[in-house]
Amino acid sequence: MRKFLYLLIMLGVIFFMTHAGFSKSLYPLKDNSIKIIVPKNVVIGDPFELKIYFKKPTSNIQLSWLNRKLDLTRLNQDSVTIFLGSDIKKDKPGIKLLTIKYGNKKILKRIYLRKRKFTVTRIHVSKKFSSLSKKDLNRYFREKRIVESILFKVTKKRYYEKNFIPPILPFIISSPYGRVRIINNKNRSIHTGIDIKAKEGTPVKAINSGIVALTMDQFFSGKSIYIDHGYGIVSMYFHLKKILVKQGQKVKKGQVIALSGKSGRVSGPHLHLGVSILGKMVDPEKLIKKF
Numbered sequence: 001m002r003k004f005l006y007l008l009i010m011l012g013v014i015f016f017m018t019h020a021g022f023s024k025s026l027y028p029l030k031d032n033s034i035k036i037i038v039p040k041n042v043v044i045g046d047p048f049e050l051k052i053y054f055k056k057p058t059s060n061i062q063l064s065w066l067n068r069k070l071d072l073t074r075l076n077q078d079s080v081t082i083f084l085g086s087d088i089k090k091d092k093p094g095i096k097l098l099t100i101k102y103g104n105k106k107i108l109k110r111i112y113l114r115k116r117k118f119t120v121t122r123i124h125v126s127k128k129f130s131s132l133s134k135k136d137l138n139r140y141f142r143e144k145r146i147v148e149s150i151l152f153k154v155t156k157k158r159y160y161e162k163n164f165i166p167p168i169l170p171f172i173i174s175s176p177y178g179r180v181r182i183i184n185n186k187n188r189s190i191h192t193g194i195d196i197k198a199k200e201g202t203p204v205k206a207i208n209s210g211i212v213a214l215t216m217d218q219f220f221s222g223k224s225i226y227i228d229h230g231y232g233i234v235s236m237y238f239h240l241k242k243i244l245v246k247q248g249q250k251v252k253k254g255q256v257i258a259l260s261g262k263s264g265r266v267s268g269p270h271l272h273l274g275v276s277i278l279g280k281m282v283d284p285e286k287l288i289k290k291f
């Protein structure tokens with residue numbers, strides 16, 4: 001009887017070892033010509049790195065992640081690092097699949113998106129920003145379409161150099177990413193970027209190299225700049241006082257692109273910094289501090 005019990009326990013242990021650590025069944029297409037480094041779990045909104053090492057230089061890779069695609073061609077590299085992220089407004093916690101295709105091969109990776117902790121705060125702004133006139137509402141929708149066309153356009157070239165820098169020093173965040181703001185006791189809005197303390201007229205630097213994709217005076221965001229860093233990464237700078245660059249212009253990491261201000265919907269002067277990766281608004285603080 002005791003022997004039988006031991007056998008049963010042993011069988012249980014063997015079953016657990018082969019089935020419970022789901023990593024084995026997760027990657028059914030075992031492939032020694034590629035090595036992939038990606039986190040197993042990430043907090044919603046946090047950007048993360050995907051590193052791929054190939055045995056032989058590879059020129060085409062297609063990624064699919066949270067209904068977004070990144071298609072890189074003519075790479076001819078034996079390794080590639082790509083930033084990916086999720087959006088506090090658009091994505092839900094749970095297990096998500098990252099698909100990597102190269103040549104005629106396909107690899108799946110599971111990434112667990114964890115819940116994000118957030119705080120709630122009340123802010124007060126001019127009334128015209130909480131009760132929009134029809135004209136302002138139409139303006140907002142018009143601007144939204146233009147901005148989306150910039151954020152969803154994925155440049156296959158990479159302009160950014162490793163590590164992103166703060167646009168303003170000291171880098172003091174007055175309102176973090178993901179915070180819920182109740183505006184004029186009326187509207188609820190989720191903060192999809194970070195607010196950095198800045199007196200009016202503070203020089204604002206590009207957080208990395210890229211091309212100015214758009215400059216615009218927007219209803220909510222005020223005077224704004226959008227920089228395309230390539231591979232689907234766009235940084236945005238809002239509520240500016242003065243824009244010092246032009247659309248289509250190349251900018252270097254650390255180059256002064258504007259003076260901060262208080263244009264658009266604000267409760268005081270500051271710089272709002274946003275970062276979009278493949279159209280997902282991620283936490284810029286993590287991008288700057290971690291990478």
Ligand SMILES: [Zn+2]
Binds near residue numbers: 195271273
């Ligand atoms: Zn903000």
